Amino acid sequence: MGLPSNGGHEVYFRAPQIIMVLILMVSTSVHGAHFDDAFQQTFGGERVKTYGSGGDHLSLSLDQYSGSGFTSKKDYLFGRFDMQMKLVAGNSAGTVTTLYLQSDPSTGRHDEIDFEFLGNASGHPYTLHTNVFGEGKGSREQQFRLWFDPTNEYHTYSIVWNPRLIMFLVDETPIRVFLNHEKHGVPFLKKQPMKLYSSLWEADDWATQGGLVKTDWSKAPFTAYYRNYNVDTARGGKWWTHDLDANSRRKMRRIQKKNMIYNYCQDAKRFPEGYPTECKHYKF
Numbered sequence: 001m002g003l004p005s006n007g008g009h010e011v012y013f014r015a016p017q018i019i020m021v022l023i024l025m026v027s028t029s030v031h032g033a034h035f036d037d038a039f040q041q042t043f044g045g046e047r048v049k050t051y052g053s054g055g056d057h058l059s060l061s062l063d064q065y066s067g068s069g070f071t072s073k074k075d076y077l078f079g080r081f082d083m084q085m086k087l088v089a090g091n092s093a094g095t096v097t098t099l100y101l102q103s104d105p106s107t108g109r110h111d112e113i114d115f116e117f118l119g120n121a122s123g124h125p126y127t128l129h130t131n132v133f134g135e136g137k138g139s140r141e142q143q144f145r146l147w148f149d150p151t152n153e154y155h156t157y158s159i160v161w162n163p164r165l166i167m168f169l170v171d172e173t174p175i176r177v178f179l180n181h182e183k184h185g186v187p188f189l190k191k192q193p194m195k196l197y198s199s200l201w202e203a204d205d206w207a208t209q210g211g212l213v214k215t216d217w218s219k220a221p222f223t224a225y226y227r228n229y230n231v232d233t234a235r236g237g238k239w240w241t242h243d244l245d246a247n248s249r250r251k252m253r254r255i256q257k258k259n260m261i262y263n264y265c266q267d268a269k270r271f272p273e274g275y276p277t278e279c280k281h282y283k284f
């Protein structure tokens with residue numbers, strides 16, 4: 001986030017009013033990170049909490065009775081979305097923490113870009129699950145093992161969405177790209193605006209080792225933490241023209257080789273009639 005330029009330091013010495021204005025401008029920018037300004041709760045009552053200086057942190061929790069979630073007040077058509085998250089620590093088996101963009105569900109032509117973090121028993125790694133739905137068509141899962149413990153510290157999860165591509169990044173490293181393949185007849189997400197959502201819920205029937213490991217409610221409430229979200233929609237910015245340069249491509253290839261644990265584009269059993277079109281043009 002850029003701070004507003006103050007147009008030269010000499011103004012500090014001219015008029016106290018100007019100093020006041022500058023202080024206000026600077027604090028507006030910093031306080032732009034207040035969750036209550038940009039987001040509203042979707043479910044979970046008091047399980048959604050904002051805290052810290054003026055509400056620049058947020059936490060979601062989950063117990064036997066309910067999970068919780070929030071959504072952006074605004075809709076976006078393209079943008080770069082960054083969120084720092086610290087996931088449920090300890091025995092998080094059966095919990096799912098999500099961060100995703102989704103179009104208005106009532107249109108029936110569902111667009112969605114998903115990060116889902118599937119918890120695990122203590123000492124076992126999370127699975128980072130990703131998916132892309134375009135005009136109702138999903139089933140494009142790719143899953144990763146993270147190369148760090150996502151419960152120790154905050155890490156930055158980002159979605160870049162421009163007319164050419166959708167990119168998933170973890171701490172600035174691209175892990176997945178979904179290119180615009182309209183020229184091959186694959187619908188791309190570009191007609192419907194989307195809101196940013198996040199939630200923490202329970203799915204022990206499928207999330208953890210196919211439902212074998214159950215949620216340990218004696219450890220509830222489970223809590224995930226958020227800070228430093230940033231949404232950049234200024235067209236013409238770096239994200240708008242973001243293409244995969246050679247360096248990002250190399251980084252992504254390395255991560256995919258080492259950390260990808262599932263790729264729908266390599267699951268032959270699932271597609272006996274042949275892979276989805278975008279997989280045939282997948283060249284990373």
Ligand SMILES: *[C@@H]1O[C@H](CO)[C@@H](O)[C@H](O)[C@H]1NC(C)=O
Nearest residue numbers: 118120124125126127207208
């Ligand atoms: C939990 O950890 C085990 C390895 O100990 C792994 O095989 C499994 O995929 C993990 N489950 C999830 C949901 O990440």
